[in-house]
Each structure stands twice: as C-alpha cells, then as structure tokens.
Amino acid sequence: MDQPGFDHHTHIPGTTLFDGKQAMKGYALNKMCYAFNKQEHREAFAADEEGFMEQYGLNEDHKQAIRDRDVLAMIAAGGNIYYLAKLTGIFKLSVQDVGGMQTGMTTEEFKQHLLDQA
Amino acid sequence: MAKILGGITTSHIPAVGHAVKNELHEDPYWKPFFDGYTKIHKWIGENKPDVVINIYNDHGLGFFLDQMPTFAIGAAHEYRNEDEGWGLPSLDPFPGHPELSWHIIESMVADEFDITSCQELAVDHGFVVPMQLFWPGAPHNPDMPRAIPISANTVQHPIPTLKRALDFGKALRKGIESFPEDLKVVVLGTGGLSHQLEGERAGFINKDFDKYCLDNIVHNPEVLTKITRHELVEKAGAQGTEFLMWMMMRGALGDDVTQITRNYHIPISNTASGTLLIECAQ
Numbered sequence: 001m002d003q004p005g006f007d008h009h010t011h012i013p014g015t016t017l018f019d020g021k022q023a024m025k026g027y028a029l030n031k032m033c034y035a036f037n038k039q040e041h042r043e044a045f046a047a048d049e050e051g052f053m054e055q056y057g058l059n060e061d062h063k064q065a066i067r068d069r070d071v072l073a074m075i076a077a078g079g080n081i082y083y084l085a086k087l088t089g090i091f092k093l094s095v096q097d098v099g100g101m102q103t104g105m106t107t108e109e110f111k112q113h114l115l116d117q118a
Numbered sequence: 119m120a121k122i123l124g125g126i127t128t129s130h131i132p133a134v135g136h137a138v139k140n141e142l143h144e145d146p147y148w149k150p151f152f153d154g155y156t157k158i159h160k161w162i163g164e165n166k167p168d169v170v171i172n173i174y175n176d177h178g179l180g181f182f183l184d185q186m187p188t189f190a191i192g193a194a195h196e197y198r199n200e201d202e203g204w205g206l207p208s209l210d211p212f213p214g215h216p217e218l219s220w221h222i223i224e225s226m227v228a229d230e231f232d233i234t235s236c237q238e239l240a241v242d243h244g245f246v247v248p249m250q251l252f253w254p255g256a257p258h259n260p261d262m263p264r265a266i267p268i269s270a271n272t273v274q275h276p277i278p279t280l281k282r283a284l285d286f287g288k289a290l291r292k293g294i295e296s297f298p299e300d301l302k303v304v305v306l307g308t309g310g311l312s313h314q315l316e317g318e319r320a321g322f323i324n325k326d327f328d329k330y331c332l333d334n335i336v337h338n339p340e341v342l343t344k345i346t347r348h349e350l351v352e353k354a355g356a357q358g359t360e361f362l363m364w365m366m367m368r369g370a371l372g373d374d375v376t377q378i379t380r381n382y383h384i385p386i387s388n389t390a391s392g393t394l395l396i397e398c399a400q
Contacts, residue, residue, distance in 0.1 A: 012352050014319030019275035023183055034182045036203045072317070081316035081356075082177040082273055086203030095388050099320040110321055114385040117323040 026078020032056035033083035120297040125367045129391040130247040130308040154381025154393040167304040170263040173363045174244035174308040175272040187234035192267040193219040200240040212257045215264040225293035248308045272359045281343035283362040287369020307367025309360025313389035323390045327353040336377045339368045374399035
C-alpha cells in the first residue's frame, strides 16, 4: 500500500515507524501474536507452528521470519514490537536477548550498552 | 466538587512487576529506582486520594489493530488485569468509578474531544505497574483509590501530537473539576522515558533529551508542544513516545504547581526510568 504525501519511512537510522503502511503489511502476523495473550493459543502454536501460522493467514515473509527467529525480518514484514514481544516470550527470550539479536551484540554486550548510557 | 490534588509520573516497565513480586527493593540494580518512590508514598499517605486517573498506553491487551482508539476512557465498575502472553499471574480487578468516568466523557466530548468509551477494558502492565509502585499490594492496599484508566495510542502511527496531549489534559481537568461530588483525585502519567525496543537502534537511550523534558514539564510544558512527533521518535526512541502520557497528565494540573520529588535512573531493563510528583495548589 502506498501513502502519497505521508512518507514515514526515512530519516531515523535503525528505526521503522509502525504506521498504516507497516500495520497493513503485518496485520496477520500481529493478529497471530495478539492471540498469544491466551495460554491455549501459545500451546497450539508450540505444538504446530506451521499449522498455526497458516490458520492466521501469515504470508511467506512472516512465516520465514518466524522460522528463522529473525526479529529484524519480522519488523520488516510489518511486525509491531509490542505484539512480537508475546511471540518472543514463547521463545523464552528477554527484551535484552531481543535487543542483542537486532544489534549484533551478545545479551551481555547489550546489557553493558544500556549501562554505558547512564 | 471534585478537586485534583496533583499528578505523578512513572515508567511502567514490565520488569518492575517482577521486581515488586520478588521484593528486590534493596537489590543494588533496583535500589536507585525504588528509592524514587519514598516521598510519593508519604504524599499519598498524607493526602489519601479517592480516585486515581491512570493515563497509560495499552501494549496489545485491551486493544488490537483491528480497532485502535486514539483516546479511550474506561467507564466500567471494574478493570481486569489479564495475561499479556507471558503467563504471569494476574492481579485482582481494580474497582472503577463509572459515574465520574461518564461525567468526564460527557464533558470532554462537549469540549470537542472525541472519546472512545470502554465498558470493558482489560488493563496491562502500563496500568498495573504504576498502581503496584504507588499503592504496594494493589489493588488490596487499604488506601487504594477507585480507578479510571485512560489509554492513548502510541502503538501505531499516527499518534497524537504533544500539543494535543497537553490539551487533552486541560479538557480532562475541566471534566474532573465540574463533578459535583467532593472527591480528591490524583492523575497518573505512565510510561517513558527514552527507550527503543526494536530495530538496529534497539537500546537507544537519550539522557540529555529526558532531562530537557523533566526540566520543562513542571513549569514550562508549552515549550514541549513544539517537539514534533518525528522528533520525539528520533530523540526519545520509538517507545519513548510514551512521554505523551506525561503531557496528558500535566495538562490536567493547571498552572499553579509545585514539584515535590523527581527521580531519574538509567537503565531499568531497556529504559531510562523517570518519576515525578507534582502537587497542585489548593
């Protein structure tokens, strides 16, 4: 989807604004993640990831990002971090783990990066 | 008539709920954070508000992207805390004050703010963590006020402008102060300060910008309305946009205010945490 006159996708390195364009791109992915608020859906996903992704209508970009556990690819495919946090919870990843994965740091390096900004 | 005693701001990081549960108040990592709440507990104990208006942002529990209100006000007898996807135990429901909720909604819509009213609203860590911080044991603290949640959209752009947030607070003030019952009200602004969870810039924190916001919000909030939304994302981080909730709170306090306490600490989890208590002249 194009948004003539509303280009939010530039200017801030390392940052993807979650706007209407991204929200439409990632709708199915985010909707699946929203379902993970319920324990039974988390269990159903854990039991059959491919079947659960199919049920929510994820496209190939969404699915591959999840198969690869690739958070940056999930963001690029329209994932919103607040919803993705429910998915990374299933994978037992902390927000510092996720921070490290996205920045090419180990979790310990990422924690130190946070401390260094004090 | 109802009156506003003051406003309190705090970060609402999920990890705080974990630290409260495990009583990590004296832990070296947590102590500089929890020490910021001592004066707030004293003030709450002395003033005993009847109602707390908790301005927060939902993170994907109460609302999904199918229908995303820019400003939503709870209008229910109680608000349930539910599983956000991490399987953590939920707190018991928080009693509401629907009469005041509907009065505020009537007043604000008459004032040309288009409000989404919610007779059911599950509340997440953005609402619950500040309650736990200010009223330990919430909702079972004996001084627990009745609660009204107000959620603003910071999940999906376009988000409200900082000016709109401040103006929202000013209209909220009119709604509260015109309520005929003698109630003491405290307004919370939760979230922030600078942080970013996603992208190659994850872990971004901006101490200088946070200090600028803290320095100005008490006595010079209008200057902060000059910050554009794009600039807010750039300088506060993608999730630092939660500062909008602080501006909404600030708008409700009027001009004659005194700062009682301020605390700032880096980092708690991925976030620069900030706390303010601002008292209104009576």
